[in-house]
Amino acid sequence: MDLADQIAQYMVSGLSTGAIYALIGIGFAIIYNSTEIINFAQGELVMLGGMFTLFFLETMKLPLPLSILLAVLATIASGVLFERLTIRPLKAPTPLSLIIITIGGSILIRGIAMLVWGKDTHALPAFSGSEPIAVGSATILPQHLWIFALTGIAIVSNKLFFQYTITGKAMRACAVNRRAAGLVGIDVRRMVLFSFAISGGLGSLAGIIVAPLTMTSYDVGIMLGLKGFCAAIIGGLSGGIGTVLGGLLLGTLESLGAGLISSGYKDAIAFVILLLILFIRPQGLFGRAQTERV
Amino acid sequence: MRILHLAVLTILGFLLASPVLAAEPFRIGALFSVTGPASFLGEPEKNTLEMLVKEANAKGGIKGRKLELVVYDTQGDATKAVQLATKLIKNDKVSVIVGPSTTGETMAIIPLVEKEKIPLISCAAGIKITEPVKKYVFKTPANDHVAAEKIFNYMAAKKQKSVALLTVTDGFGSSGREQLKDMAKKKGIAIVADETYGPKDTDMTAQLTKIKGSKADAIICWGTNPGPAIITRNVKQLGIKIPLYMSHGVASKKYIELCGPDAAEGVLLPAGKLAIYEKLKHSDPQYKLLKEYDKSYKKAFSVEASTFGGYAYDSFLLISEAMKKGTTPEQLRDGLEGVKKLVSVSGIYNMSSADHNGLDLNAFEMVKIVKCDWELAK
Numbered sequence: 001m002d003l004a005d006q007i008a009q010y011m012v013s014g015l016s017t018g019a020i021y022a023l024i025g026i027g028f029a030i031i032y033n034s035t036e037i038i039n040f041a042q043g044e045l046v047m048l049g050g051m052f053t054l055f056f057l058e059t060m061k062l063p064l065p066l067s068i069l070l071a072v073l074a075t076i077a078s079g080v081l082f083e084r085l086t087i088r089p090l091k092a093p094t095p096l097s098l099i100i101i102t103i104g105g106s107i108l109i110r111g112i113a114m115l116v117w118g119k120d121t122h123a124l125p126a127f128s129g130s131e132p133i134a135v136g137s138a139t140i141l142p143q144h145l146w147i148f149a150l151t152g153i154a155i156v157s158n159k160l161f162f163q164y165t166i167t168g169k170a171m172r173a174c175a176v177n178r179r180a181a182g183l184v185g186i187d188v189r190r191m192v193l194f195s196f197a198i199s200g201g202l203g204s205l206a207g208i209i210v211a212p213l214t215m216t217s218y219d220v221g222i223m224l225g226l227k228g229f230c231a232a233i234i235g236g237l238s239g240g241i242g243t244v245l246g247g248l249l250l251g252t253l254e255s256l257g258a259g260l261i262s263s264g265y266k267d268a269i270a271f272v273i274l275l276l277i278l279f280i281r282p283q284g285l286f287g288r289a290q291t292e293r294v
Numbered sequence: 295m296r297i298l299h300l301a302v303l304t305i306l307g308f309l310l311a312s313p314v315l316a317a318e319p320f321r322i323g324a325l326f327s328v329t330g331p332a333s334f335l336g337e338p339e340k341n342t343l344e345m346l347v348k349e350a351n352a353k354g355g356i357k358g359r360k361l362e363l364v365v366y367d368t369q370g371d372a373t374k375a376v377q378l379a380t381k382l383i384k385n386d387k388v389s390v391i392v393g394p395s396t397t398g399e400t401m402a403i404i405p406l407v408e409k410e411k412i413p414l415i416s417c418a419a420g421i422k423i424t425e426p427v428k429k430y431v432f433k434t435p436a437n438d439h440v441a442a443e444k445i446f447n448y449m450a451a452k453k454q455k456s457v458a459l460l461t462v463t464d465g466f467g468s469s470g471r472e473q474l475k476d477m478a479k480k481k482g483i484a485i486v487a488d489e490t491y492g493p494k495d496t497d498m499t500a501q502l503t504k505i506k507g508s509k510a511d512a513i514i515c516w517g518t519n520p521g522p523a524i525i526t527r528n529v530k531q532l533g534i535k536i537p538l539y540m541s542h543g544v545a546s547k548k549y550i551e552l553c554g555p556d557a558a559e560g561v562l563l564p565a566g567k568l569a570i571y572e573k574l575k576h577s578d579p580q581y582k583l584l585k586e587y588d589k590s591y592k593k594a595f596s597v598e599a600s601t602f603g604g605y606a607y608d609s610f611l612l613i614s615e616a617m618k619k620g621t622t623p624e625q626l627r628d629g630l631e632g633v634k635k636l637v638s639v640s641g642i643y644n645m646s647s648a649d650h651n652g653l654d655l656n657a658f659e660m661v662k663i664v665k666c667d668w669e670l671a672k
Contacts, residue, residue, distance in 0.1 A: 002507070003507070006506075006507050009503040009532070010500055013500055013503070017497050020496075119334060120548065121520040121548075121552060122552075123523070123554065130531075130554065130556065130557075132530070132531045132532075139532055139533060140531070213496070213497070213527070214496035214497065214524060215520040215523060215524065215552055217520065220494070220496075222494065223496075254500075255497075255500040256500075258500035259500040259501070263490050263491060263500065263501045263504075264463065264490045266491070266495070266500075
């Protein structure tokens with residue numbers, strides 16, 4: 001296997017990991033844009049997606065497609081419940097206290113998941129077999145195609161929702177100026193609730209489509225959440241293409257770094273990029289200093 | 295008047311207490327990380343020890359003395375381990391301590407037990423615990439280098455001369471990595487790639503692609519689930535054909551389940567005998583004990599017995615053996631050091647003043663995964 005073939009494999013591996021980071025990152029961005037908080041429980045929503053699927057599939061013995069659907073719905077419900085119980089009751093919310101609440105919430109969700117489902121790692125079956133597919137000299141699994149396809153669909157429908165539906169437009173209005181949005185009759189609190197529902201859905205989707213590849217357990221949310229957060233920061237916390245590119249870039253750099261430099265520095269690469277972006281271009285690689293964020 | 299009352303009561307109390315003191319039970323202290331990140335170790339250890347103490351007491355104790363077990367949860371925290379060890383020694387007045395579950399915690403309490411002269415039987419695997427030998431410190435899990443040596447011996451028999459390492463960046467992996475490098479040098483096997491991965495990483499195709507380019511004869515992966523399972527799947531995805539060796543850290547059916555039947559086929563690893571006792575010859579000295587342990591553990595906790603619980607089992611057997619020589623901490627220490635040919639879960643113990651672990655290459659068997667099951671590798 002010569003270097004060119006190796007690099008091809010690094011790129012393919014990196015892109016497929018990056019697609020996941022992107023999907024998780026968008027969840028961060030959506031909540032940030034309607035509430036100005038970074039929801040550190042986003043990784044836990046990803047975990048819940050995988051664990052709920054497992055629960056419906058193995059404990060309730062339902063077929064896989066139905067399990068996935070129910071898991072997405074259950075995670076959306078968890079996201080909504082989380083907002084209702086922790087974010088909304090706050091009398092005088094400041095971004096800092098809200099962020100701290102989400103960190104606390106993430107620890108709580110993780111703890112509950114551990115008590116309910118135990119500490120074991122579980123594997124989900126692949127959606128359509130696990131025979132490797134050759135792409136040039138590199139190989140990927142059918143599951144990677146599912147990841148690309150579902151990430152693509154999720155991102156496009158997300159875009160359409162925010163551009164063309166009245167609710168989507170109302171959420172964007174909240175992003176631009178909450179007070180003004182409230183003044184023109186938009187129910188800001190309801191939009192916040194929606195944003196948690198949507199990012200719960202996207203997060204769970206990410207958790208479900210990676211589970212056959214990466215396994216799932218009560219604590220997968222921490223690292224996936226952090227990487228998704230990096231992707232969102234690189235993309236300037238945009239709910240669209242910026243975060244997608246951020247995720248893909250992060251995945252590819254990690255993979256190339258692990259392959260060509262040293263695998264010991266793989267996570268360091270991600271976090272060095274994160275720090276550099278925050279120092280040099282806090283508005284994100286692709287953002288202008290003032291930009292609409294949805 | 296009241297003071298007089300109190301004095302009488304106190305004296306009465308002493309009088310009543312003294313016969314109890316004479317038949318005081320033998321106290322075993324235990325420190326396990328029952329909760330926290332290392333709970334997969336601490337939980338089966340605590341369960342096993344409690345089960346054994348209960349069984350022994352039902353039979354009237356050991357040498358006529360009932361046993362009393364005091365278990366504390368260290369949560370995997372070295373500072374807590376030191377506090378709780380102090381409590382075991384000063385308040386609970388235990389004669390011997392079993393645990394802690396991890397190497398870090400064990401290293402933290404060694405100075406304390408050495409000073410207080412209380413024998414410690416650690417359930418952690420780190421080589422630093424018993425090398426160099428400390429007077430009061432013993433440990434039950436076999437050293438990592440024993441597992442490494444087992445793999446390299448097998449490789450040598452198969453004429454594999456170069457190897458690629460892929461180790462996890464936690465305590466288990468980094469210690470394994472050092473031992474592997476050391477042992478490879480001794481056995482004359484070349485290390486052509488030395489890669490690592492994080493315990494929470496989700497894709498290792500990058501490292502494996504690099505390994506594929508390195509032209510190694512075999513891959514050795516050192517980690518605990520889920521990493522090795524992901525690696526096994528990645529190996530299959532990349533179509534890597536060279537043999538894949540795993541560490542004893544994944545010697546459970548869970549690993550095969552996580553890999554899926556296709557990917558796990560043909561993976562080789564040194565396994566503790568508990569995981570594979572059904573495959574052992576019935577004449578194997580450990581067979582009966584392993585079977586009984588697995589059966590009674592399953593009955594009590596409705597899950598399979600694990601290698602980790604086995605470490606507590608070993609500690610218990612070592613203590614009961616040592617108690618034959620006397621029950622003061624000093625006599626126990628001498629008793630532990632004098633243990634010979636003690637058949638237990640992790641292997642057959644032969645302690646000496648130069649070896650406070652007492653296990654050798656026979657603690658492991660090389661196994662191959664064939665059709666979702668273990669098969670002794672030849």
